Amino acid sequence: xxxxxxxxxxxxxxxxxxxxxxxxxxxxxxxxxxxxxxxxxxxxxxxxxxxxxxxxxxxxxxxxxxxxxxxxxxxxxxxxxxxxxxxxxxxxxxxxxxxxxxxxxxxxxxxxxxxxxxxxxxxxxxxxxxxxxxxxxxxxxxxxxxxxxxxxxxxxxxxxxxxxxxxxxxxxxxxxxxxxxxxxxxxxxxxxxxxxxxxxxxxxxxxxxxxxxxxxxxxxxxxxxxxxxxxxxxxxxxxxxxxxxxxxxxxxxxxxxxxxxxxxxxxxxxxxxxxxxxxxxxxxxxxxxxxxxxxxxxxxxxxxxxxxxxxxxxxxxxxxxxxxxxxxxxxxxxxxxxxxxxxxxxxxxxxxxxxxxxxxxxxxxxxxxxxxxxxxxxxxxxxxxxxxxxxxxxxxxxxxxxxxxxxxxxxxxxxxxxxxxxxxxxxxxxxxxxxxxxxxxxxxxxxxxxxxxxxxxxxxxxxxxxxxxxxxxxxxxxxxxxxxxxxxxxxxxxxxxxxxxxxxxxxxxxxxxxxxxxxxxxxxxxxxxxxxx
Numbered sequence: 318x319x320x321x322x323x324x325x326x327x328x329x330x331x332x333x334x335x336x337x338x339x340x341x342x343x344x345x346x347x348x349x350x351x352x353x354x355x356x357x358x359x360x361x362x363x364x365x366x367x368x369x370x371x372x373x374x375x376x377x378x379x380x381x382x383x384x385x386x387x388x389x390x391x392x393x394x395x396x397x398x399x400x401x402x403x404x405x406x407x408x409x410x411x412x413x414x415x416x417x418x419x420x421x422x423x424x425x426x427x428x429x430x431x432x433x434x435x436x437x438x439x440x441x442x443x444x445x446x447x448x449x450x451x452x453x454x455x456x457x458x459x460x461x462x463x464x465x466x467x468x469x470x471x472x473x474x475x476x477x478x479x480x481x482x483x484x485x486x487x488x489x490x491x492x493x494x495x496x497x498x499x500x501x502x503x504x505x506x507x508x509x510x511x512x513x514x515x516x517x518x519x520x521x522x523x524x525x526x527x528x529x530x531x532x533x534x535x536x537x538x539x540x541x542x543x544x545x546x547x548x549x550x551x552x553x554x555x556x557x558x559x560x561x562x563x564x565x566x567x568x569x570x571x572x573x574x575x576x577x578x579x580x581x582x583x584x585x586x587x588x589x590x591x592x593x594x595x596x597x598x599x600x601x602x603x604x605x606x607x608x609x610x611x612x613x614x615x616x617x618x619x620x621x622x623x624x625x626x627x628x629x630x631x632x633x634x635x636x637x638x639x640x641x642x643x644x645x646x647x648x649x650x651x652x653x654x655x656x657x658x659x660x661x662x663x664x665x666x667x668x669x670x671x672x673x674x675x676x677x678x679x680x681x682x683x684x685x686x687x688x689x690x691x692x693x694x695x696x697x698x699x700x701x702x703x704x705x706x707x708x709x710x711x712x713x714x715x716x717x718x719x720x721x722x723x724x725x726x727x728x729x730x731x732x733x734x735x736x737x738x739x740x741x742x743x744x745x746x747x748x749x750x751x752x753x754x755x756x757x758x759x760x761x762x763x764x765x766x767x768x769x770x771x772x773x774x775x776x777x778x779x780x781x782x783x784x785x786x787x788x789x790x791x792x793x794x795x796x797x798x799x800x801x802x803x804x805x806x807x808x809x810x811x812x813x814x815x816x817x818x819x820x821x822x823x824x825x826x827x828x829x830x831x832x833x834x835x836x837x838x839x840x841x842x843x844x845x846x847x848x849x850x
Contacts, residue, residue: 327378334371335693337396341379341414345442350398352418357398359422359443360464365400373403373425380412396421418442426467439463446490449459449474460485467491468516473500478526480507489516498523501827509534510561511591520547528554528608531593538597543623545595546601556606559613560592592616598623598645609634619645625841627652638663638683649675656681661690670698672706680713688722702733724757731755748834765835766803773799773828783816799808803832 326338333349334691340347349369350357379394386392393415405424411431417438426446429437436456446467447460452474459481460469468490469482480503487495495516496509506527509518512534529552536544550556578746596618600608610632617625621644627635629651638660647665649672661684664670695706707730715723728750735746758810760833801807802825 321551327375327606330375331367331371333368333399334375337371337375337394337399338379338384341392341394342384342387344386344393344395344415346395346397347399348397356767357420359398359420365422365531369398370400370402371396373401373423375407376401376405377407377410380407380414380416383414391415393417395419400424402426412437422551434458436502448472451475453477457481468494469496469498471496471498471501472766474498474502476501476503479503479505482509482512484511486513486563487516489539493542494515494519495539503527506530510535515539517542517597518545518547520545520550522549523547523551525550525552528552528557530557532557532559533560533563533591534593536595536597542597543600544597545599545601547604548600550601550604552605553607555608556601556604556610558593558595558615559611560590560615563589563591588616592640594618597623602626604630606630606632607757608632609636611636612639615639617642617645619643621645624648629653634658635677641665642669645669646671648672651675653677654678658683660684661694663687664694664697667697668700670694672698673703674705676709677713679717688725692726694731695726696733702737704730704734708731728754731757755803769828769831770796770799770803773802773824776824780817780821782821785816786815799828802828803835805829805833805836 326335330338337347351369354802355361356363358569359748376394381390391414395415397419398421399418400422402424404850405423406428408428408430412432414433415436416434416579417440419438419440419442421439421442422444423444426448427444429447429452430450431451432449432453434452434454434456436458437454438457438459440459441462442460442464444463444465447463447465448468450472452458454469454475455477458474458476459479459595462484463480463482464486466488469487470490473526480501482496489495490497493516495514495518497517497519499519499521501507501520501523503524504526507525509522510530510532512531514535515537516539518536529550538544593612593613593615598619599617604610604627610627610630613636617639619625619642623645624647625642625645626648628648630649631653633655635652635654636654636658638658640661642665642697645665647670649670651674652672654675656679658681660682691710695710698706705728711723711726711730714720714726731746735743735750738746748753774796777798780795782793
């Protein structure tokens with residue numbers, strides 16, 4: 318390729334555009350800052366005159382069909398403190414040079430639909446709207462600390478490495494969406510830490526090859542929209558909706574350039590915590606997360622009809638320790654989790670929790686989480702009696718070796734079920750509960766049996782019954798006779814030989830009846846334990 322000469326310059330370039338053209342060929346940064354913080358702020362109301370302005374059509378020409386690099390150089394568009402006038406439209410184009418714009422101001426929207434970049438970085442820029450459906454980059458797409466007034470569109474975009482939008486401020490588009498990323502594919506990490514989004518963050522069907530981090534961000538739903546709408550989201554590692562540590566002096570994260578994830582899990586000196594806060598509904602239905610979903614100290618502000626929904630979500634670990642939602646519902650129906658890490662104070666009360674078909678294998682509570690609170694957790698999720706949550710909790714406790722707690726859970730299940738029965742069933746349930754606790758406390762049956770046996774032995778020792786078969790009878794034994802009446806089915810050789818009269822007959826009938834009740838309830842409890850074993 319032959320080198321272009323300076324006489325190949327387009328006609329009509331301004332002084333600022335001419336300087337940008339030459340910097341592009343050299344691959345150097347074209348800096349038009351005034352070196353005054355107020356004047357260089359792209360979000361301030363100060364006007365930037367023609368000495369700092371370049372036309373969008375000239376920028377497009379450089380990126381799509383720009384001049385060759387000077388010998389020993391690589392072409393690159395690096396602008397700092399520049400105003401781009403007009404609409405920057407690169408739709409369908411291929412941009413090979415490296416692009417990095419810092420502290421720049423766009424008068425009109427940026428349109429990159431179906432455009433192909435190597436790496437694109439806009440840092441701290443003011444952009445009316447960022448339109449980039451089906452955008453493709455071989456490297457990163459960075460938009461940290463930008464301010465986008467009318468939303469970002471990245472539907473079906475393909476990002477070759479990382480997508481970074483940390484500390485971005487985004488307003489809603491006409492449909493109330495701040496960032497529309499349905500079908501977005503990011504090969505590595507998607508970082509949206511400390512972001513402030515007024516409008517829906519939509520990631521329906523998006524795929525992230527690393528982690529998705531929303532640490533310390535603020536999501537606020539527009540009217541009629543959710544704050545986060547991400548059904549069928551797939552994240553190979555972890556979804557973070559947790560706190561971030563920021564500098565007390567600057568408000569920025571202690572991160573690696575360009576504004577990436579802070580690696581230290583503990584706060585450094587001179588930093589403060591900023592929690593993830595979400596005002597509006599969250600939909601993560603049918604999501605797949607390879608490592609975990611982390612809601613550490615998150616705050617969800619929901620209206621009565623709104624939900625934090627994780628229906629049919631699959632993840633090895635769910636860290637559920639946000640601030641307890643005051644209104645709305647937490648929905649875990651059909652979700653599958655290997656390890657549930659939670660705090661007793663994070664779960665909503667009755668009517669605010671649904672977890673039908675929620676499967677978890679291990680429970681790891683943060684701090685003290687007594688069984689009584691765990692039973693309240695299940696009761697809050699079942700305004701109407703449903704056996705499955707009780708059975709799931711009992712199975713998990715039993716697998717952890719907590720057999721006594723598992724029996725308490727199943728006993729609580731029977732007591733909840735009793736409230737749904739007709740009067741006769743309730744009466745029978747109360748009798749089983751009072752006598753042997755539905756068979757889950759078999760020691761109680763043994764105590765009752767011993768007491769009744771002793772009482773029967775004492776009573777029958779004062780009675781001399783007549784023989785039914787004359788001289789053909791065993792020796793009268795009050796203890797064996799009382800035991801023969803109490804223990805059904807088994808014949809101890811006493812009951813069929815003696816004639817009881819008057820009140821003794823009623824006493825014997827009472828012992829037989831009580832014996833059958835005790836035996837039936839113990840057998841029912843044993844069969845339940847065997848079925849679950």
